[in-house]
Amino acid sequence: MKKTFATIMLLLAVASGLFAADKFYADDPLLKEPSPRDAAKVKNRKLNDYYDLLENSFQKRGERNEKGVMIRARDVNTLDEPMDGAWYTHRHYWHAMTDEQLQLGAGGQNPPSQEGQWTIVSAKSEGVTPGFVIVDAKNDKYYVKFDPMKYPELATGAEMISARLFHALGYHVPDYYLIHFTPQKLVLGKDVVFHDAEGRKRDMTQSDLDQLLAKVPRAGDGSYRAIVSLQIQGKPVGPYKYFGVRGDDPNDIVPHEHRRELRGLDIFAAWLQHNDSRSINSLDTLVQENGVTYVRHHLMDFGSTLGSLSTWAKTARYGGEYYLDFKPAPKQIFTLGLAVPYWAHAQYPGYPAIGGFEAATFRPDEWVPDYPNAAFQNRLPDDDFWAAKQVMAFTNQQIRAIVKVAQFSDPRAEQYMAETLIARRDKIGKAFLGKVLPLDLFAVENGQLTFHDLAREHGLDVKGELHITWASFDNKTSQSTPVPGAADFRVPATQGGEVSYLAAHLWRGDDTAKAITVYLRSTGGPTEVVGIDRTW
């Protein structure tokens, strides 16, 4: 009997050694998504604005992080980062962009041609501010939007600034330009289909055009200021949702509520007061690369960011409560309104170009978009940290440079906008960086483990010194064996075969809950950082 038992145990040991899943594969960490499968069969889908509001307000869609259930972001590599690809691209935080690059945004090299006229090929009259689609002399198509009559520079300024920031933060966004033109620059194309104020489709006339232009502010010299966006590359197939996956897209394998860049978008949206960060303001397009058609996911329409509501200035509620927020209602009802919500204390500067944007009452961890968002609600401290570190990467000078693209005519408005973004940035750093041990950008240089201590770099309170222990790490069994005597940042010598792993465990002061394990791999050549595990 004993012999039999021993045989079984031996077999088990051999089997587990032979067949256990490696923690790290040879191609880890994957910095870029593997080449996509062909997704040419993906169909266009529509999303109704009101349905989206009701569905997200009254139903708990997607798989949620709830009490006792913690689902960490699933689209990340072993360095805990999303990969470059259809959703996201590592930009400013990892490869510091110059002021000029930040100002250029997603393109910056292809404004509408000044040669010849711009031909209007379609238009909309719905809403208070009109919009056109124009084709320029290069035959490029642009979407044109204006400011509301009472708030010159508000919506166009907000969209210019936010599009630059979202691009630098890694998202796919349209290529926006600010333009100034006189009515003579526009010419009405043939058979332009137009939805008039009564919702009827008919051919657009010059009178319609004149009436649309009469609804937007005009400068003293008779020119109009507008923002144009170059048509997004690829065939539009509708917006993405913030939960679930697109059923017909083979590359869309991680439920959106578990995507790091969608969870982290909540923090960026809070920074930029992008309460309109909902599905309707996203767009998927079918693009072709290397002969393969795949779906690329974009953010768009930033006219309701910062202090702008596209057609009006934001009121204080935006960011403070959901549109259909029943939670605060009983308190408001039974206190007869004497319990004033924190956001109602906001004070705005009164500049038309700024609208309702401020930093004094901004509470990053309580900020909410217009209605519940499954990905935003699934945020975990590591998602918060991922986003906050990127927000904090913008220096004061860089923020000022980006604000310049709004071309505010009032220098006080420009200064206020920059200072408000800086103050909100700092609040985000304070609120979220410390939710985990804020060390990042690990590398091995000259035999030392190096990293950025973001808490110290950004002047946050830190308690205690950093501690480190080292262990050799078995990639097959995930077993760690302490390396005796190794307690500083020098990488200990490794023993083992051709490929060996070390694990460095770091924490600060007495707070051992917030810790990081950094995995190093040595393959005979230079030692590289191959993985990061954060706990909190």
Next chain:
Amino acid sequence: MNIHGRPTGRYRNLALFVFLASLGVFVLLPRLCRGQESRTQEIEKQRDEKAAHPNSDAPGKVEKALIYLEDGNIMERLTAGFHGWNLRLGGLVQGSGFALGPEYRRNPEWLGGSNFLLGAQVSTKLYQKYYTGWKMPRLANDHVSFEFNGVHRNYSQIDYFGPGPRSSKDTRTDYRLEDTAVDAALGVKPVRHTQFGASAGYLWVNIGPGTSGKFPSADQVFSPVESPGIDRQTNFLRFGPYAQIDYLDNPDGPAGGGLYTFEYTWYRDQKLNLHDFQRMDAEIQQYFGFFNKTRVLALRAKATLTDAERGNVVPFYMQSILGGSEDLRGFLPFRFYDNNSLVLNAEYRWHVMSILDMALFADGGKVFSRRGELNFSHLQGDGGIGFRFNYQGRQFMRLDIAGSHEGFRFWLKFNDIFVRRPVGTASAQPIY
């Protein structure tokens, strides 16, 4: 098995085989089958599995219906109408029941933009209204306005409790008000927020028996001495000046600023030479918004004074009226009639959620026969609570619950409590 329950040799081998087989099936096989050697392969395998089982993201029935409404611009068509034609809901006098009817609207851009209106409405109580209007609010570079209004109304059961502030709730009667009016107003806007003007019009009035059936007709209860004009009605030529200062922050839902209106109208009896009188209307609305206008104190004071020429009287159907959803909410509609009136309203409104505001309110007011009684004594009072339902910052419905010594009243209305009337003779009458 032996008697101790231990496996015998043959069974021991069988158990070992079963164990190893299970190990193979449940532990090793999946790992062998996975066969991935890289992260790329792992991801590609997941993609393969997804590609093998594609799902369509077809919207459900509700979403499909909403998309249909959106694509067809159905809501725009319903609200903006079809070739100018629209269905108008509500808008008749209080107590009329549910009203609807066709309305034709045109907003041509010429003359700085003008609005033409033509409509007809009928209510569940068979109240009828036929109306037309042509407004040119922005003439002479927005410094001059002109408007013409014509209306015929046939309201079959307007309540009447008798004259004076001491009328009894128990003497409820009703009458038919049938009138036709044409008016024109010319306004000048010399500076921002301010307009002065003058207007003139003609009014034909007919009063008949009420049709409610639940209450006696007014002419059977009240004599011409108590209620002048109840037996014979007349036509009026009316004219007079007006002035208005309007610096409300948002006309659709004011939370700051003020609206001050003053009108003086001469009514000249064209048939009986019994009812020549002057009417003065003064109204102040003031709004104080605080905490980013999430709390608003809304105040209104409104006085109407009339002065009949020697030997003339103001007919009861042209007297000031108080009571109901727009002034004294704790009282029945049209509860008090007399030559003069004063009403004071105060509301404290607060934000509950984006679609709902609430309000605590108090109303005070009185009607009185002599102008010398214009003071704050003997006011009828009420108080209550209101729920204001908003869509995109605009109130579309209110539920007010008010109580007074005459009982509780519930008002479900689709207008603002401080209804904004057009200035000029067209609105200088008790039932507008």
